[in-house]
Amino acid sequence: MSETNLSPSNRVPVVERLLTANEEVAADNRVQFHQRQIKVGNIMASPGAGKTTLLLATIAAMPGRKIGVIEGDVASQVDAEMIATTGTPVVQINTGGACHLDAPMIRNAAKALPLEELELILVENVGNLICPVSFDLGQDFNVGLLSVPEGHDKPYKYPGIFEAVDLVVVTKADLLPYLDFEIDTFRTLVHGLNPDVPIFVVSAKTGEGMEDWVAWLETRLGI
Amino acid sequence: MHEMAVTEDILRIVTEHAGQGGASEVTDIYLVIGELASFVDDSIQFYFDLLAPGTVAEGATLHFQRVQTRFRCRICGHEFEPAERDWLCPECHALGGEVIAGKEFYVESIEVR
Numbered sequence: 001m002s003e004t005n006l007s008p009s010n011r012v013p014v015v016e017r018l019l020t021a022n023e024e025v026a027a028d029n030r031v032q033f034h035q036r037q038i039k040v041g042n043i044m045a046s047p048g049a050g051k052t053t054l055l056l057a058t059i060a061a062m063p064g065r066k067i068g069v070i071e072g073d074v075a076s077q078v079d080a081e082m083i084a085t086t087g088t089p090v091v092q093i094n095t096g097g098a099c100h101l102d103a104p105m106i107r108n109a110a111k112a113l114p115l116e117e118l119e120l121i122l123v124e125n126v127g128n129l130i131c132p133v134s135f136d137l138g139q140d141f142n143v144g145l146l147s148v149p150e151g152h153d154k155p156y157k158y159p160g161i162f163e164a165v166d167l168v169v170v171t172k173a174d175l176l177p178y179l180d181f182e183i184d185t186f187r188t189l190v191h192g193l194n195p196d197v198p199i200f201v202v203s204a205k206t207g208e209g210m211e212d213w214v215a216w217l218e219t220r221l222g223i
Numbered sequence: 224m225h226e227m228a229v230t231e232d233i234l235r236i237v238t239e240h241a242g243q244g245g246a247s248e249v250t251d252i253y254l255v256i257g258e259l260a261s262f263v264d265d266s267i268q269f270y271f272d273l274l275a276p277g278t279v280a281e282g283a284t285l286h287f288q289r290v291q292t293r294f295r296c297r298i299c300g301h302e303f304e305p306a307e308r309d310w311l312c313p314e315c316h317a318l319g320g321e322v323i324a325g326k327e328f329y330v331e332s333i334e335v336r
Contacts (some may be wrong), residue, residue, distance in 0.1 A: 014240050135225075160259045178262065
């Protein structure tokens, strides 16, 4: 024992990235979805940004498309029940406290969807602007939502998400006349991080901007 | 919450590398975590204290090297650390840039005996 304690420590280089186990499962998910010609979108936003409302409006606006939904929440079936009223196949994942979805959760949830009937799966991640970005699910594209009441300075506070997304949707645009949300400032900050990302200003309530969002999704599906 | 999975991953990596070198004890673990990687030192330490006992890394000290976010200006190529509410390039005053540091998240090295 004392001999062990006297022997000097040796520094061993490792340089191994963490969370690669998640990335391996995500890569496998991607293969599984592609084999079935299914496109998968990962929708990320704060709680209450209007993810579920946008999904409901999207389902209504794309009646010809076979859409499935995976709902991620810490607890409850509330969102899945709302989606299910449209007749859309939906699976609710309850993370039991975890603040994001990960690839193994998606792998399990996908088993409960009729994959052979679907062409698009929209994943509603847990409401959170931070950690979902760090966990690849096997998606084809990332969409970040920001609702007008959250404020135009959010990219300063949560740069990671705005850098990682393929599309930004500003939701609840019908509230713009009542709030001090500076859309041009928001655009400038987002494009400072992610110069080519499209930004759509949408209200699922009034339908404003919905055609841009739906057209973008159609392009992703490769019409 | 996800720091538990991360800590399990740290222990897996450390155990593998210690085993390869035939070490009986890991005394120090050096982690590199970027500012933009959403992981909290205290939380990793908390789960480490719970999960490490009985492993080769029991009692090891965790060292966290935090890496600040760095931008490379898309206009002039200057590299800089953005301030909290000021993303202007100090050289050419263009806003933002390509993120070239801040997303690191890996086990850099261990000390064994």
